[in-house]
Structure formats: structure tokens, C-alpha cells
Amino acid sequence: MIIGVPKEIKNNENRVGITPAGVAAFIQNGHEVWIESKAGLGSGFSDEEYAAAGAKIKETGREVWAADMVIKVKEPLAEEYAYFREGLILYTYLHLAAELELTKALVDKNVVAIAYETIQLENRSLPLLMPMSEVAGRMSIQIGAQFLEKSKGGKGVLLGGVPGVAPAEVVIVGGGIVGTNAAKMAIGLGASVTLLDINADRLRQLDDQFQGRLKTLMSNPYNIAKAVKRADLLVGAVLIPGARAPRLVTEEMVKQMEDGSVIVDVAIDQGGSIETVDRITTHSNPTYVKHGVLHYAVANMPGAVPRTSTIALTNVTIPYGVQIANKGHKQAVLDDKALAKGVNVIDGRVTYKAVADAHDYTYVPLETVLQEQKVGIK
Numbered sequence: 001m002i003i004g005v006p007k008e009i010k011n012n013e014n015r016v017g018i019t020p021a022g023v024a025a026f027i028q029n030g031h032e033v034w035i036e037s038k039a040g041l042g043s044g045f046s047d048e049e050y051a052a053a054g055a056k057i058k059e060t061g062r063e064v065w066a067a068d069m070v071i072k073v074k075e076p077l078a079e080e081y082a083y084f085r086e087g088l089i090l091y092t093y094l095h096l097a098a099e100l101e102l103t104k105a106l107v108d109k110n111v112v113a114i115a116y117e118t119i120q121l122e123n124r125s126l127p128l129l130m131p132m133s134e135v136a137g138r139m140s141i142q143i144g145a146q147f148l149e150k151s152k153g154g155k156g157v158l159l160g161g162v163p164g165v166a167p168a169e170v171v172i173v174g175g176g177i178v179g180t181n182a183a184k185m186a187i188g189l190g191a192s193v194t195l196l197d198i199n200a201d202r203l204r205q206l207d208d209q210f211q212g213r214l215k216t217l218m219s220n221p222y223n224i225a226k227a228v229k230r231a232d233l234l235v236g237a238v239l240i241p242g243a244r245a246p247r248l249v250t251e252e253m254v255k256q257m258e259d260g261s262v263i264v265d266v267a268i269d270q271g272g273s274i275e276t277v278d279r280i281t282t283h284s285n286p287t288y289v290k291h292g293v294l295h296y297a298v299a300n301m302p303g304a305v306p307r308t309s310t311i312a313l314t315n316v317t318i319p320y321g322v323q324i325a326n327k328g329h330k331q332a333v334l335d336d337k338a339l340a341k342g343v344n345v346i347d348g349r350v351t352y353k354a355v356a357d358a359h360d361y362t363y364v365p366l367e368t369v370l371q372e373q374k375v376g377i378k
């Protein structure tokens, strides 16, 4: 199979879908890799390193998109939809529940769209989302700390306080990978940290893990409202896999926050979990102010630390990518239930229920599509 890796074109997105080690893995398995010239530079990988690992360097994105399978990091932007075609395997983050136009384009062009973020193991964990959630969770606190500084528009509060001055209040909504990593960093810096989740078992685990240094609360509108009112820094970290993020923090709650407080809505890639987060921001223009509160809603936070993020991401994406290339996508998903959950669109049908529901498409189970293909109905 020919694998294509274009340069990312999203604002300040310096990650890349493959490392030289990943190229070597595909080559060892008998495949060919085309990579767009300079695609890896932002992550510190030169064309020469890719070529030494066996890749063919192509001058343009157009050439690379002609491959059998395109491996990316972020969802394609509108200018890339022109490259979609029947049978193309697209393997990347997609976040389709928040992306109607992209969903339409993939359906209309019969692309095989495999989303990193919905590949799910039997224990319900999301192995291809996890490393980027670790990065974004950790970053949410360093970003929050930075924007709490007066010169950045914040209220001028140091997260850890100092002896004789209370630390900042950090409130995290969602106690999964992002939430846990945010809590780790905030506690490490000496902040007073409260975390809310709807899963009581998860709250129990976190209570054990942090040994009394984390206040846990059941997530409900009453507790969220009380916690948000006190927050200097609010982190949105909820997820219902594949679905649009639930809007748990209302505009009324945000109005109760003090001026100069900061919101970092990490869940923006799934549409955002805070009502006043009404736009996606970028690394070059990361915040806006609403009701006196700074809002940060960058959908590709790990793109700011591309060297760490590219290596962490490709550590987990490439083994599945090699399975797809070795077996073809149909056999690969039949052999691996976790990978099968990644298939969001195939053959013009939406095969991930939360995505179909978000956009009023008919949900067709993947098994039905594969069976129809086998007996030649479609």
C-alpha cells in the first residue's frame, strides 16, 4: 500500500502524522511512504531523515493525497476536501460530531474515514486520544497560569500563592485523562484544586490517587455552579466518546466568575463544554474576553509542543496504521474490534452512532456495510 503524509495546514500546527521511525515500520512491512517536503520540520524531522528511513519526498500536498492511505494529525480543512475520493483511507483525528461540513464531504466522496479519537479498547479507554489528552491536560494549567498574569489580561493571581496568601482555585470539569493530568500539574504548582465528574468510581480512584490533595465533587448543575463561581481557573475536560461535548457550564455560571478569571476549554475539539465558548481560537490568537473572563479555546493545543506530541501520538497511531496497510482496512477492522470503532464513515454511510445523531444521518452499523459489500449489494 502507498501511505501519504501531508504537511499539516491548521494554524500553528507543527505536528506531523509520521516520524522516521514510523516510515521504517511501513517500509519493513513492504509498503511505500510518500511524505510532503518539510512536513516534519516543525517537529524537528528533516526531509533527509525521512528519506534515509526509506520515504519518497514529494513537493506538494496534492501528490501525497494521491496515496492509498493518508495519515494526518488534524481533521482536514475545507481546502483539503478537494483531495477526497472514493476508497481513500483517511486515518487522523476527525472530531466529526463538531464538523458537519467535513462529515458531508467524507460521506459524499465515499472516503473510508478512521478517526483516532474513537478507536476504543474493551476497557473503554481511547488509546489514540490518550497521549494528546495527557499533553493538553498538562498544558491547560501552564496556559491558565500564564493568562492569569495581569499583563496577559488575567486577574494577577499566582496559582500556588505564597506563604500568607491563599493559592488560586482551579476547577476541572471532567476527570478522565485531560482532567487527571490537569489536576496533577495544578496540585504540583500548589493550587487549590476541585474536580467534578459524573462517574463516582472515577472520583473514588482520583481521591485515592491524590491522597486528599484533590477535592472531588459529583458533577451536577448545582455543584458545577458553586464551584465555577469560586474558580480563578476553570478547565473544561469532559468527553462522551465521539459525541458533541455536553454544555455543562452555562452563561449564567460564567457571569458569576470574577473579572480576570480564565477558562481553558480543552473539550473545544468536540464542540466545547462551556456555553460562552462560542468559537474556536488559535495559537496565534488564543483568547477572547466575555463577561470579563478570558476564554481560551484552541482545538489543537498539543500543536504548541510538536516534538513531544508527534512522538507521543505516532507511538500509538503507527501500529494500527501498519495493521491497516498490511491487511487492508476491511480485514484489519474485522480482526480488531478497537480499530473497528474508529471507522466513522465508509462507503457513503455514517457508522459511528454519536456522529450520525449529531448531524441527523442514518446510523448504519459497520458490520452491515461490510456484509453488504461482501454480498455485492453495494
Ligand SMILES: NC(=O)C1=CN([C@@H]2O[C@H](COP(=O)(O)OP(=O)(O)OC[C@H]3O[C@@H](n4cnc5c(N)ncnc54)[C@H](O)[C@@H]3O)[C@@H](O)[C@H]2O)C=CC1
Pocket (backbone or CB within 6 Å): 117, 129, 130, 132, 133, 134, 136, 173, 174, 175, 176, 177, 178, 179, 196, 197, 198, 199, 202, 219, 237, 238, 239, 240, 245, 246, 248, 265, 266, 267, 268, 269, 270, 298, 299, 300, 301, 302
Ligand atoms: N483541545 C485540544 O487540543 C485537545 C482536546 N482534547 C479533548 O479533551 C476532551 C477530554 O478528553 P479525555 O480526558 O481524553 O477524555 P476521557 O474520556 O478520558 O475523560 C472524559 C471524562 O469526562 C467525564 N464526563 C462525562 N460527562 C460528564 C459530565 N456530565 N460531568 C462531568 N464529567 C463528565 C467522563 O466520566 C470522563 O471521566 C475530549 O473532548 C478530547 O478530545 C484532547 C486532547 C487535545
Ligand SMILES: CC(=O)C(=O)O
Pocket (backbone or CB within 6 Å): 074, 093, 117, 129, 132, 133, 269, 299, 300, 301, 302, 303
Ligand atoms: C485530540 C486533538 O484533537 C489534538 O491533539 O489536536
